Amino acid sequence: MELNLFDKQVYTNRRNILKNTIGADGIILLLGNEDSSMSYKDNCYPFRQDSSFLYYFGLDTPSIAAIIDTETGEEVIFGNELTIDDIVWTGTLPSVSEMAAMVGVAKTSPTDQIIHYVHKAQASGRRVHILPPYRPENKVKLASWLNISLNDVAEHVSLKLIKAVIAQRVIKSALEIEEMEKAVSISVDMQLAVIKNTAPSIKEYHLVAKALEVAQAANGRLGYPAIITTHGQTLHTHYYGNTLQEGRMVLSDIGAENNMHYGGDLTRTFPVGRSFTSRQKELYEVVLTAMDHAISMLKPGVRYKDIHLSACQKLAEGLVQVNLMKGDPAEIVAAGAHAMFFQCGLGHMLGMDTHDMEDLGEQYVGYTDALKKETEIFGLKSLRLGRELQSGFVLTVEPGIYIIPELIDRWQAEKKFTEFINYDVLNTYRDFGGIRIEDNFLITDTGSHLLGKYLPKTLKEIEALKG
Amino acid sequence: MELNLFDKQVYTNRRNILKNTIGADGIILLLGNEDSSMSYKDNCYPFRQDSSFLYYFGLDTPSIAAIIDTETGEEVIFGNELTIDDIVWTGTLPSVSEMAAMVGVAKTSPTDQIIHYVHKAQASGRRVHILPPYRPENKVKLASWLNISLNDVAEHVSLKLIKAVIAQRVIKSALEIEEMEKAVSISVDMQLAVIKNTAPSIKEYHLVAKALEVAQAANGRLGYPAIITTHGQTLHTHYYGNTLQEGRMVLSDIGAENNMHYGGDLTRTFPVGRSFTSRQKELYEVVLTAMDHAISMLKPGVRYKDIHLSACQKLAEGLVQVNLMKGDPAEIVAAGAHAMFFQCGLGHMLGMDTHDMEDLGEQYVGYTDALKKETEIFGLKSLRLGRELQSGFVLTVEPGIYIIPELIDRWQAEKKFTEFINYDVLNTYRDFGGIRIEDNFLITDTGSHLLGKYLPKTLKEIEALKG
Structure with a gap:
């Protein structure tokens, strides 16, 4: 299976511009999409990745997310490696770290580590920038990680991040x-x-x-x-x-x-x-x-x-x-x-x-x-x-x-x-x-x-x- | 626009069998599906109704739900009527009560009334039978209506209802x-x-x-x-x-x-x-x-x-x-x-x-x-x-x-x-x-x-x- 990607420098540059726009101001948490069920959980619509995630991280696979630390510059892609059962059913894919390398990201971590990054940032009073979720499962995840109610997720959306993303995406290269x-x-x-x-x-x-x-x-x-x-x-x-x-x-x-x-x-x-x-x-x-x-x-x-x-x-x-x-x-x-x-x-x-x-x-x-x-x-x-x-x-x-x-x-x-x-x-x-x-x-x-x-x-x- | 439906007697019969199987034991709450977003909220995958909802209520439109009261026999379909804006964008549809009549249901109510039915049943100690949700938005709705946490929804699923539904659906007419x-x-x-x-x-x-x-x-x-x-x-x-x-x-x-x-x-x-x-x-x-x-x-x-x-x-x-x-x-x-x-x-x-x-x-x-x-x-x-x-x-x-x-x-x-x-x-x-x-x-x-x-x-x- 081939991934459809631009050169990794494209994504690195886009993220660098985003970091410059946001400045040293906490962490940016970008969620990829998950598979969406039709009539039962494992029968899914064709996968559609989130567009902003594609813009900055390119990876067109479900259930991954990323954090950009605007202060240290650290970038982490979160995802879980395939098991042998996954390979039997859905075939081989590059590992998460191989995929991350293709888009210029050196560090990866299992998905369940996101919450630690978020809590650590919150504990030191740093901002967690998020975009408004349009899929219910991502809203649920954000509420859980930020430890807020579902109704409060909208208030935690970062207008600064929204404007920075729009400023980049609106001008097509x-x-x-x-x-x-x-x-x-x-x-x-x-x-x-x-x-x-x-x-x-x-x-x-x-x-x-x-x-x-x-x-x-x-x-x-x-x-x-x-x-x-x-x-x-x-x-x-x-x-x-x-x-x-x-x-x-x-x-x-x-x-x-x-x-x-x-x-x-x-x-x-x-x-x-x-x-x-x-x-x-x-x-x-x-x-x-x-x-x-x-x-x-x-x-x-x-x-x-x-x-x-x-x-x-x-x-x-x-x-x-x-x-x-x-x-x-x-x-x-x-x-x-x-x-x-x-x-x-x-x-x-x-x-x-x-x-x-x-x-x-x-x-x-x-x-x-x-x-x-x-x-x-x-x-x-x-x-x-x-x-x-x-x-x-x-x-x-x-x-x-x-x-x-x-x-x-x-x-x-x-x-x-x-x-x-x-x-x-x-x-x-x-x-x-x-x-x-x-x-x-x-x-x-x-x-x-x-x-x-x-x-x-x-x-x-x-x-x-x-x- | 035509709805694809069997004769209304088909649905009435199916619901009667279900009521007989469950007996006088609280209310059955069946959720239809909502539209699922692709890359933003209003850009949706082709709508797929929940199959059990189709089986008992036939209606192939998003954002409706139904309650069957196994004690009074009352059946209610919940949905909201179209506004003129809806008509401009998506065309005319039969009203909720017209659609309900097509599947043999006499009573309809706006969607926001579901919670009152559920609370009323709970207040009088009656059981609310639900099926396991496979879409996150339906899980969120059930948690809210039942006033439980998302993690507790699975515990509230009714095995009695599951077995009754399977017993019917597994034998094809x-x-x-x-x-x-x-x-x-x-x-x-x-x-x-x-x-x-x-x-x-x-x-x-x-x-x-x-x-x-x-x-x-x-x-x-x-x-x-x-x-x-x-x-x-x-x-x-x-x-x-x-x-x-x-x-x-x-x-x-x-x-x-x-x-x-x-x-x-x-x-x-x-x-x-x-x-x-x-x-x-x-x-x-x-x-x-x-x-x-x-x-x-x-x-x-x-x-x-x-x-x-x-x-x-x-x-x-x-x-x-x-x-x-x-x-x-x-x-x-x-x-x-x-x-x-x-x-x-x-x-x-x-x-x-x-x-x-x-x-x-x-x-x-x-x-x-x-x-x-x-x-x-x-x-x-x-x-x-x-x-x-x-x-x-x-x-x-x-x-x-x-x-x-x-x-x-x-x-x-x-x-x-x-x-x-x-x-x-x-x-x-x-x-x-x-x-x-x-x-x-x-x-x-x-x-x-x-x-x-x-x-x-x-x-x-x-x-x-x-x-």
Whole structure:
């Protein structure tokens, strides 16, 4: 068995930068993930290592953890060696110390020693920096090691560590960009397979099968559950039981995670049959125009929130043109009326996590101390990225138009935004579905760079694929 | 979105039987599963409901639970209704009370009410029956509701409930067998795709891709992580990075879980190229002979442990014939020397879980009060099923021969079983790999029935597939 790793100097450098940022201030405790059970303990989902652990320690095996002493500089990887029973069942692996050496760590120790390191640090009044746990077993372990209740773990999370990790992970290195190019290109191949196999009377799950096959055949996997649906208005549906019908569209939002765990996140919307209907074409063009406008704005120094709002205005302009909305597009967006059609954000950071580092806190990943994330305004509260762009950011651009009957009914009953929304016309679109177009970009010094191979996105190009 | 359910009477009947078995004795608390996070909280693995929850309540949605009051007969399903935000992101679902009605339950309540039911029962000195939790979040919830420490949850598990659930789930109904036939037939199609696509110089993960595609295209999924490997000697390897080489074999152990969550579990071993080598043929025939012998013994009243031991003796006979072992086969098995080649058990119960109900306790699922599971003897300690067979059991038969270099080295250094093992010959097989052949059977009143479509298993049939 081979481990997928960068050169060990990469990890050593990353840890050195982290140590410099934190300064001489206690110990940093980073937990890897464990295997997650499906229907009984030993039947597990495919293992996914924690991304921050991968970033600093690279090792893609379950049940290991690490401590960095910011004062002595000592680094220790904790893990247990295989027994002969383990070898019979799961084969040989390098020893823990061999694996540690591959990522530049000299010292290893059995897992049950972590608690001694933690207690020793606590006893001498030193801080134990931890990241917020998103898996229950890691929360349980942290509570036990820190000798606090489960409810108190959140209070012990280190904001200093969170900010230091985000500052590093948010700027992608050349090595990382290379992996992301690969992951996005695999994602492109997945989309092509899905689009080409789409036809009337098959089920959505037949298309999911194609996406899975292409990802796995590239030694990858899905970075997030596939959204492949004729009900594109449902932003995150994972139901695949609908039968495809001529005249409708499929929205396919899929991405590969490659063997280094970097991911792509692409969406295309395309007809079940050979061509779009005229209504579909009209709204598709509205979304595509907003997307191209947003892409043209991508460069360092521009706030992504402004790009989002500008894209919303383009959507509003288009929606006015097709008579679904009325009034001044700027006023529509200022009032938030466009959120009838575009309920979510224009995009998010992308990396090893699809919503990169989401559990470190969207406020810290996508916003700044000066720019707080909205929590109340429908539309903006789902915008995961708002801050000024910097060279090295990788992000998605994914405008859309979603016709959600439940939302129409609710707002119409509340007589909400009747000055901007043509409810009569809108009600004739109730069965329309949804359109999203999404690509992935690296912010460069002067603008942006499309990651991965080009995936057709114009009406003509899409219809040509279906020919 | 459609829910996959049997008729509601099925679930009502199952719960009535459970109530009868438990008698008037407190309340039964059954937890459904929650979504499991991959690399951040909202990025989840495909949801898998708890199998016992599915068995009694059918509902395949996360974050619900149920209580059965064995004294009043009251049944309550706990869950929270969708908000408009939920609908925007994940679409509409039937309400909790609508879903409950579909499985014959009249009463529902928000999730946060569970604790009141539990406390009320405890306050009046009534027992709260729980099953052992295998997911950490469910363990945390149980500890909180029962007001006990995490370490004490295991002590509060109800053996009475465990035995009652096993007694029901272990005998498959006609409805369940129908689902298992489907699941096994999908598994057969997966195997055929894998075998036909096997060729020199491709990677193992290309074959995994075919298995995933076939399972998903049948609206199923893998019931357990695929084992598709040129290192068949490693019983549960999930590494797929090896390149296939002419002259070697592939061991493929894969199974579909269908949309009702019943599963198949099939293994075939076949050449990378068109044909087996003569050494491979010899050992394949040894395994197949043992398998056919075991199958011929399947019928109610026979202890599976005896079938296992009898199959081991057939393996030993064959291994003596090819000069890998020596001496009397019965003595070989009595001594346990065959475990150099066959380290695990002949099979296990199969149902909604691949190792059916494993976390309810192998002692209770596969053994009886009179027949205890071995815990020390290598080979027998991995035999998950030992008890007398009954009509309605579904199980696997999966003999194998595995050449594990690490085990050879260890035993040879210890001079273990030198009277039975020809280490000189064995060392010339160090790179052989492993062979397993596995099918799934229903125990009938008079014998057994092969589940699913027939999957080629003789040398000739396998080579014909590769032609």
